[in-house]
Amino acid sequence: MSSPATPPRSLAEALRGRDDASLAALLRSRPDLVTPVPTDLTQLATRAGTRASVVRALDRLDRFTLQTAQALAVAADPASYADLLGLMAGDAGDPEVAAALPHALHQLREQALVWGGEDRLRLVRTARELLAPSPQHPSPTGLGPAAAEAAAGMSPGRIQEIVTTAGLPTTHDGVSAITALTGLFTDRRRMTALLADAPEEAREVLSRLVWGPPYGQVTADPAAHLRWLLDRGLLLPTAPGTVVLPREVALHLRAGRAHRAPEPLPPAVETGTAHSPESVDAAAAGQALTALATVEELLKDWDGGGPAVLRAGGLSVRDLKRTAVALDMPEPVAAFWVELAYAAGLIASDGEADERYAATPAHDEWLALPAPERWTRLVTPWLTATRTPGLVGGRDAKERTLSALGPGLDRSAAPEVRHRILTLLAALPRGTAPHPESVLARLHWERPQRREEDLRTRLARATLMEAELLGVTGRGALSAHGRALLGLPAPAARPDGEAAAAEPSGPGDKLPVHHHRRPAPAAPLSSADRADASAAAARLLAPLLPEPLDHVLLQADLTAVAPGPLQRPLADVLGMLADVESKGGATVYRFTPASVRRALDAGRGAAELQDFLTAHSRTPVPQPLAYLIDDVARRHGRLRVGAASAYVRCDDDALLNEIVADKRAAGLRLRRLAPTVLAAQADPATLLEGLRAMGFAPAAESAEGDVLISRPDAHRTPPRTPPEPVPDGPPVPDEALLGAAIRAIRAGDLASTTPRKPSGTPLASGELPRTSAAETLATLQAAVLTAEAVWVGYVNAEGGASQRVIAPVRVEGGFVTAYDHTADEVRTFPLHRITGVAELADD
Amino acid sequence: MPGVNGPLIVQSDKTLLLEVDHEQADACRRAIAPFAELERAPEHIHTYRVTPLGLWNARAAGHDAEQVVDALVQFSRYPVPHALLVDIAETMDRYGRLSLLKHPAHGLVLTTTDRPVLEEVLRSKRIAPLIGARIDPDTVAVHPSERGQIKQTLLKLGWPAEDLAGYVDGEAHAIELHEDGWALRPYQKQAVENFWHGGSGVVVLPCGAGKTLVGAGAMSQAKSTTLILVTNTVSARQWKHELVRRTSLTEDEIGEYSGTKKEIRPVTIATYQVLTTRRKGVYPHLELFDSRDWGLIVYDEVHLLPAPVFKFTADLQARRRLGLTATLVREDGRESDVFSLIGPKRFDAPWKEIEAQGYIAPADCVEVRVNLTDSERLAYATAEVEEKYRYCATTDTKRKVTEAIVRRFAGQQILVIGQYIDQLDELGEHLGAPVIKGETSNAQREKLFDAFREGEISVLVVSKVANFSIDLPEATVAVQVSGTFGSRQEEAQRLGRVLRPKSDGHQAHFYSVVARDTIDQDFAAHRQRFLAEQGYAYRIVDADELLAG
Numbered sequence A: 001m002s003s004p005a006t007p008p009r010s011l012a013e014a015l016r017g018r019d020d021a022s023l024a025a026l027l028r029s030r031p032d033l034v035t036p037v038p039t040d041l042t043q044l045a046t047r048a049g050t051r052a053s054v055v056r057a058l059d060r061l062d063r064f065t066l067q068t069a070q071a072l073a074v075a076a077d078p079a080s081y082a083d084l085l086g087l088m089a090g091d092a093g094d095p096e097v098a099a100a101l102p103h104a105l106h107q108l109r110e111q112a113l114v115w116g117g118e119d120r121l122r123l124v125r126t127a128r129e130l131l132a133p134s135p136q137h138p139s140p141t142g143l144g145p146a147a148a149e150a151a152a153g154m155s156p157g158r159i160q161e162i163v164t165t166a167g168l169p170t171t172h173d174g175v176s177a178i179t180a181l182t183g184l185f186t187d188r189r190r191m192t193a194l195l196a197d198a199p200e201e202a203r204e205v206l207s208r209l210v211w212g213p214p215y216g217q218v219t220a221d222p223a224a225h226l227r228w229l230l231d232r233g234l235l236l237p238t239a240p241g242t243v244v245l246p247r248e249v250a251l252h253l254r255a256g257r258a259h260r261a262p263e264p265l266p267p268a269v270e271t272g273t274a275h276s277p278e279s280v281d282a283a284a285a286g287q288a289l290t291a292l293a294t295v296e297e298l299l300k301d302w303d304g305g306g307p308a309v310l311r312a313g314g315l316s317v318r319d320l321k322r323t324a325v326a327l328d329m330p331e332p333v334a335a336f337w338v339e340l341a342y343a344a345g346l347i348a349s350d351g352e353a354d355e356r357y358a359a360t361p362a363h364d365e366w367l368a369l370p371a372p373e374r375w376t377r378l379v380t381p382w383l384t385a386t387r388t389p390g391l392v393g394g395r396d397a398k399e400r401t402l403s404a405l406g407p408g409l410d411r412s413a414a415p416e417v418r419h420r421i422l423t424l425l426a427a428l429p430r431g432t433a434p435h436p437e438s439v440l441a442r443l444h445w446e447r448p449q450r451r452e453e454d455l456r457t458r459l460a461r462a463t464l465m466e467a468e469l470l471g472v473t474g475r476g477a478l479s480a481h482g483r484a485l486l487g488l489p490a491p492a493a494r495p496d497g498e499a500a501a502a503e504p505s506g507p508g509d510k511l512p513v514h515h516h517r518r519p520a521p522a523a524p525l526s527s528a529d530r531a532d533a534s535a536a537a538a539r540l541l542a543p544l545l546p547e548p549l550d551h552v553l554l555q556a557d558l559t560a561v562a563p564g565p566l567q568r569p570l571a572d573v574l575g576m577l578a579d580v581e582s583k584g585g586a587t588v589y590r591f592t593p594a595s596v597r598r599a600l601d602a603g604r605g606a607a608e609l610q611d612f613l614t615a616h617s618r619t620p621v622p623q624p625l626a627y628l629i630d631d632v633a634r635r636h637g638r639l640r641v642g643a644a645s646a647y648v649r650c651d652d653d654a655l656l657n658e659i660v661a662d663k664r665a666a667g668l669r670l671r672r673l674a675p676t677v678l679a680a681q682a683d684p685a686t687l688l689e690g691l692r693a694m695g696f697a698p699a700a701e702s703a704e705g706d707v708l709i710s711r712p713d714a715h716r717t718p719p720r721t722p723p724e725p726v727p728d729g730p731p732v733p734d735e736a737l738l739g740a741a742i743r744a745i746r747a748g749d750l751a752s753t754t755p756r757k758p759s760g761t762p763l764a765s766g767e768l769p770r771t772s773a774a775e776t777l778a779t780l781q782a783a784v785l786t787a788e789a790v791w792v793g794y795v796n797a798e799g800g801a802s803q804r805v806i807a808p809v810r811v812e813g814g815f816v817t818a819y820d821h822t823a824d825e826v827r828t829f830p831l832h833r834i835t836g837v838a839e840l841a842d843d
Numbered sequence B: 001m002p003g004v005n006g007p008l009i010v011q012s013d014k015t016l017l018l019e020v021d022h023e024q025a026d027a028c029r030r031a032i033a034p035f036a037e038l039e040r041a042p043e044h045i046h047t048y049r050v051t052p053l054g055l056w057n058a059r060a061a062g063h064d065a066e067q068v069v070d071a072l073v074q075f076s077r078y079p080v081p082h083a084l085l086v087d088i089a090e091t092m093d094r095y096g097r098l099s100l101l102k103h104p105a106h107g108l109v110l111t112t113t114d115r116p117v118l119e120e121v122l123r124s125k126r127i128a129p130l131i132g133a134r135i136d137p138d139t140v141a142v143h144p145s146e147r148g149q150i151k152q153t154l155l156k157l158g159w160p161a162e163d164l165a166g167y168v169d170g171e172a173h174a175i176e177l178h179e180d181g182w183a184l185r186p187y188q189k190q191a192v193e194n195f196w197h198g199g200s201g202v203v204v205l206p207c208g209a210g211k212t213l214v215g216a217g218a219m220s221q222a223k224s225t226t227l228i229l230v231t232n233t234v235s236a237r238q239w240k241h242e243l244v245r246r247t248s249l250t251e252d253e254i255g256e257y258s259g260t261k262k263e264i265r266p267v268t269i270a271t272y273q274v275l276t277t278r279r280k281g282v283y284p285h286l287e288l289f290d291s292r293d294w295g296l297i298v299y300d301e302v303h304l305l306p307a308p309v310f311k312f313t314a315d316l317q318a319r320r321r322l323g324l325t326a327t328l329v330r331e332d333g334r335e336s337d338v339f340s341l342i343g344p345k346r347f348d349a350p351w352k353e354i355e356a357q358g359y360i361a362p363a364d365c366v367e368v369r370v371n372l373t374d375s376e377r378l379a380y381a382t383a384e385v386e387e388k389y390r391y392c393a394t395t396d397t398k399r400k401v402t403e404a405i406v407r408r409f410a411g412q413q414i415l416v417i418g419q420y421i422d423q424l425d426e427l428g429e430h431l432g433a434p435v436i437k438g439e440t441s442n443a444q445r446e447k448l449f450d451a452f453r454e455g456e457i458s459v460l461v462v463s464k465v466a467n468f469s470i471d472l473p474e475a476t477v478a479v480q481v482s483g484t485f486g487s488r489q490e491e492a493q494r495l496g497r498v499l500r501p502k503s504d505g506h507q508a509h510f511y512s513v514v515a516r517d518t519i520d521q522d523f524a525a526h527r528q529r530f531l532a533e534q535g536y537a538y539r540i541v542d543a544d545e546l547l548a549g
Helices: A011-016 A020-029 A041-048 A051-059 A063-074 A081-089 A095-110 A125-131 A156-165 A174-186 A188-196 A200-209 A224-231 A247-253 A277-301 A317-327 A331-343 A361-368 A371-384 A413-427 A436-446 A453-470 A480-485 A527-544 A568-577 A593-601 A606-616 A623-635 A653-661 A663-668 A684-693 A735-753 A773-786 B025-032 B052-060 B065-075 B082-094 B115-122 B144-157 B186-198 B211-222 B233-246 B284-291 B307-314 B335-342 B351-356 B374-382 B385-393 B396-408 B421-431 B442-454 B488-497 B519-533 B543-548
Strands: A215-217 A236-239 A242-244 A271-274 A347-349 A357-359 A432-434 A553-555 A559-562 A579-582 A587-590 A646-649 A670-674 A677-680 A790-795 A801-812 A815-820 A825-830 A834-839 B008-010 B015-019 B036-040 B045-050 B098-103 B107-112 B131-136 B139-142 B161-163 B201-204 B226-230 B254-257 B267-271 B296-299 B320-325 B345-348 B363-370 B414-417 B459-462 B477-480 B508-515 B538-542
Touching: A011 A041, A020 A095, A041 A051, A051 A125, A063 A081, A063 A095, A063 A125, A063 A436, A081 A095, A156 A174, A156 A224, A174 A188, A174 A247, A188 A247, A200 A215, A200 A224, A200 A247, A277 A317, A277 A331, A277 A371, A277 A453, A277 A480, A277 A527, A317 A331, A331 A347, A331 A371, A331 A453, A361 A371, A371 A413, A371 A453, A371 A480, A371 A527, A413 A436, A413 A453, A413 A480, A432 A436, A436 A453, A480 A527, A559 A568, A568 A587, A568 A593, A568 A606, A593 A606, A593 A623, A606 A623, A623 B538, A646 A684, A653 A670, A653 A677, A663 A684, A773 A790, A773 A801, A773 A834, A801 A825, B008 B065, B015 B025, B025 B065, B036 B052, B045 B052, B052 B082, B052 B335, B065 B082, B098 B115, B098 B139, B098 B144, B107 B115, B107 B144, B115 B144, B139 B144, B144 B161, B144 B307, B144 B335, B186 B201, B186 B211, B186 B345, B201 B335, B211 B226, B211 B233, B211 B296, B211 B320, B226 B233, B233 B254, B233 B267, B233 B442, B267 B284, B296 B307, B307 B335, B320 B335, B363 B396, B363 B519, B363 B543, B374 B385, B385 B519, B396 B414, B396 B421, B396 B477, B396 B508, B396 B543, B414 B421, B414 B488, B421 B459, B442 B459, B477 B488, B488 B508, B488 B519, B508 B519, B519 B538, B538 B543
Parallel strands: B098 B161, B201 B320, B201 B345, B226 B267, B226 B296, B254 B267, B296 B320, B363 B508, B363 B538, B414 B459, B414 B477, B477 B508
Antiparallel strands: A215 A242, A236 A242, A271 A432, A347 A357, A553 A559, A559 A587, A579 A587, A646 A677, A670 A677, A790 A801, A790 A834, A801 A815, A815 A825, B008 B015, B015 B045, B036 B045, B098 B107, B107 B139, B131 B139
C-alpha cells in the first residue's frame, strides 16, 4: 500500500490507495471486473482499462456523468478540477453544474474511469480514446481536434506564416510556434481582440462550426473570409478540401463550455392525469383479475396439449395467431401472456419426442391458490424476467424470425428497466399517472447509451403497457399493491395527494439532491425480501378483488350469469355444463344441448345436474333449462357403442348361460349383451378354439351372417403377366474379363489344392506373402501376360489380412483388376494393399 | 366514483349486463339506453351491447363520449377496463368529424373538422367516384346524387358522416291527426318528436305498440305528400284504413300502389313487392319515387327492407325518411345500411316496458312438445333431408294436439298459424274454420278478417300471408303449428298478432306446437330466442299433459 501522501502515478496505484468499501463499490458497479477474480490490483487496473470493460462502464453512466467524462476527454491530460468545471459550466459558471459536478466526478472515480488528485484528474486512457473526438468518431461535444493535433502534418513554413499573420512573433521551430498559437487561442482577451477584426462572413462561418460538426469544406481557392480564417489558424486544413475548427477556438467561441447543454439534473417525470388513489387501485385490481382470467383461459386452451414446439424452439406464427384469436386479442398481446405464463413456470415444453407446450405441475398448484397469490406468482417473475415479448415477430441479427417462447428473446436490460420505471412511478404522488414520454426521457437521461438506445425505449414502452395489463398500474398510475411489490412502504394516506412530496424518494426526482440520484430502493430485492414484498402486495390486493361467488343467475333464455368471479369448483362444473358466451367482470354462460351432453359425457347424471343448478341458483331453475337437461339426458346414452373382437350368438339362451357360467370361459372375457348374444374380447379364432376346448361345436360366421365353411382355400391372384426383364442389368463382361474369369475358374481348384512354390523366404502357414512393391508389380504384370493365377496377401480397408488366389486381368493406375478365386468374382485391388505376391506352385 | 355495488357489469366483449332487480336498475337503464342496444332482456339480467353503430346513434342524438363514459363508470359494479373507455371515446369521436352540408355556392359538400381524416377518406378508391372538386382544404364537393352512397361508404370506412344537408319540404299537403276519443300514447308522441327533431331515422317499437300511429304522427308533422312502403297488400289496406280513421285524410287522398292497383295520390302506400318487381333487368315501378315531390317516406318493417329498396333509398337522401320496426336485428346483417341510408335510431322502447304500461297485452307463451308416434318417427328418420322439417312440422299428432288446444279455448278468438298449405287446409277442415292463404283473394281476406273482428267466426287458419301488420285486436290465442324454419322475427311478428291490447284486459296466449326430438324442436328453439331474450319466458308443456288436462 502506497502512502496516500504521494500522488498515484497510475490507475493501479490509485486503486491501491482506495479503501475496501470503495473497491467494493467499484466491483459492484462493474461486476465484469471480478469474473474471474483478478490476482492483484495491477491486474484489476489492467482489466478496468480494457476496451470492452470501459465501453460497458461508459454505457452505464447517466447523461451528466457521461458529459463530464466527455469533457475530460477533450481537456488536457491531466486536467485540474477547475479546468473540468470550466468546461462543464463555461466561463460564466452554472450553479447547477457546479453543484452536480462533484457527484459526477465521484461516480467516475468510483468506477475507476478517472483517477488522480483534484489537480491532476486523469481519464483512463481507453476511455479517453473512446470519447476524444476524431474524424471517424465525432464527439457528442461537437469539438474538433486540438490545434496541435490538427497542425501536426503542416509544413513548418506554413506554421510560421500562420503564427506571423496571427500577430505572434516567429519562433525557431514548429513546436514552439504551435504552443504560442495555442496560447493565443486559449487567451480569451487576445482572442477577442483577434476576432474583433474578423470579417463578418468569417464570423458567420465560425458560428456555423462552433457547436459542431467542426469540419467544413473549402475549395482550392478559398474566398477571402475563409482565407482570413485559414491564415490565422482559426481553421486548420485536415485533408485537401476539408478544414476543421481547432478545439481551442471552438471553446473560446463557446465561452469555454464543452457541451452546448450540460444536463446536470435528470428531467423530472411529468405528471399526467391524477385520479383518486382508490380508483387507481380499483382499476388495477380489476385489471389484475382480468390478467388472471386471461392466463387461466390461455392454459385452459392449452390444457389438452398445447401447440407444438418449433424445431428451433418457440411457438409457430400460426399457433400464436390461433391463440390470439382464442383469447380475442392482438397477437403481440397474446405473445405477452404466453411469455408471462412461461416466465411464471406455468407452461413449458413437455420434452417428448413430438415436443409440445403444456401446463406444468406448478400450474395446478397455482390454480389452487387464492387470487391475490396467483397474481403475485405471475407478476414477481415478470419483474425479474429478461424475456421481452415485445420482440416477438421481429428478426434477429441472422434474419431469423423471433418466435414467442423461442430463443433470442432475452434482453438483460429488461428487469432493470422495469424496476426503474416502477420506481419512478412510485415517486409520483399516489394516483398520479406519469406522462409516458417524460418517463422515457428520464430513462434516457439515466442511460444515454449510444448503442441499443432503441431497445431501452422499446423496453420502457412495453413495461408501461405490461404493467397496465397486469394491473400493477391502474389508469397509468402505480397501484398500492404494485408499490408493495417493489418493497416500498405504502405512503401515508394524505387527503391532499401531497403525500409523495414528503417521501424520501420524491424530491430526488425534482431537486438536485444528488445522493438520491441512485435511489436507495432501486437495488434489486433479495429473494427473501421479494417474498415479503409479494406477500405484502397480495395482502393489499386481496380486499380489492371481488369475493368469489357461490351462485349464478339462471334465466329462461338458457343463459346463466355469474355476476362476479365464481368459486373454482362451481366455475369448473359450470364451464363443463355450459359454454362461456361473454367474459369480463361477470361471466355469461349459455346452455346448449351440446354443452349439456358434454357434462353427461363427463359422467354427471341429469338429476345431479339439476340439483347442482338448484343449489347454486338464487332463483328457481327456469323450466326450459330443466327441460333441456332432461331432454338431452333422456337421449344420452340410449345408444351404446363399445368394442368387441368377436361375438357368440345362439338362439338358445340356456346354452349361453352355460357358457357364461363355465369357468374355462373366463379367458375369453365374454359379456352378455342380450339374451342371445355374447360379446367377447378374444378374437374369433381364439374364441372358436376356446369354445371347442370346452366341448362345444361353434361355427364361424361371416360379416354377412353366413356360416363360414372352413376349408383350406388355395389362394390365387387374378391373371397376371410375368414381369418384363429389366434391361438395365449387370453389364456384359468384356472379352478380357471373360477370359480372365475362365482362366480363374480353371485356376480355382489349383489354388486350393496346389502347394505354393516356395518364394525367397519360406512362408509359415497362414503368413502373408511379402514382397517389395516393385517385385509385386512385376510379378502381377507378368501374371497378366502369362494369364496365370498368383497367390497374394491382401489387407483390406479395415486392416483385415487375407490370402487370395487371383488371376490378374490388367494392372493400371495403382490397381490390379483380377478374378478372385477366393471370392469367386472379378474385383479390383489397390496395389498398395497387396502385401506380397507368390507364384502358385507348379504341380 | 364507481358505484360500489352498481347494477351494471361491463364485459370485455363490450356487452353490458344489467341486473334488473337492482334498485338503481332503472336509472342505469335510462343512462345506457342512448348508446347501448338492448340485446337480450330475460328475467334477471339484461344484456346490452355497445357497438360503433350504437355509439354513433348516441352521437347523432346529441350525447357525447363523456356522458357515455360517466354512465358506465357510475353504474358499473367492477372497475371498467380503461382500454374500453378509451375505445368508446375514440369511436364516438369518429362521428361528426365529417359532415355533409349544403353549401350556398357549391351545393352538397363534405366538410371536415379534422383535415387528416378528410385526406384519409379522399384517398379511398371507393370515395373517389362520389366526389367532385376540392373547394378548400377542408371541403370537397359531393355529387348530389351520391349523398346516400357516400354515407354508406364513409360508414364502411369507419368515419360516419353527419348529414346536415337538410331536406326538401316536398309538396305540401294538409294532414292532421283526428284525436277524438283517443290520443297518441306518451311513447308514441316521444317517438314522433324524436324523429322529427332528428330529421330522419328509425323508430323501434314492439309489435302491437302502434307503429302505424307513429307514422301518422310523423305525417301530421310533415304535412306533405307521403310515400309509405309496406310489406304486402293486406298491410297496405290496414294502413289506409287506420289513416282514414285517425287522420284528416280521406279515402280519396290515399292511393294504393300494389300488384293490383297503381294509384298515385298525395299519400301513396306501396308494397315492397311491387317496387322490387323486375322486368327485363329494370325495375319498372321505380318511377313511383319520382312521380311526386314526396316530403316524407315511411318504411314499415325496416328490418325486412329488401336489398333493392336500399339502392333506391340511397337516391332519396334529400327527403325525410322514417323507418318503423320491431327490431333492428336483420337476419342478413345489413344494420349499417339502415343506419346510413334511413338514419340513426331515434326512439326505442323495450317490449316489456310497454307491456308494463298496459299498451300491449301480456302474453303467456307455451311450447307444446309433442311426442311423435313410432311410425311417425320411422317415417321422419327415413325422410329426405330437405323434407324432414316439412314432415315433422305437419305430422298428424301435431294436428290432434292443435285441435285439443283450440277446443280448450273454445269461445275465444283463435288464430291458427302455419307454413304449409296442406296442413292448414287439413286443419281448417277438422276445425271447421276458414283458411286464409296466398291464393285467397284480397276481397275474401278482408271479408274473413272483418268477420273475425266482429266475432262471427272465432277460429281462423292463416298462412304466412298474415305474418305482418294485420290488425286483429280481438285475437287472444295464437297457435303456431309450423314456421319458416328458424326465423326469429317471424316468431316475434306472430306473437305480435295477439299482443294488441284486449278490450277486457285479457291475457293473450301463444302456443307453439313442436315435435319433440326432431329438427322442428331445433328450429323452435332458434325462433324463440328473440322472444326469450325479450323476456318472454316460454313454458314447456308435454302434449300428453295437455291432452290429459
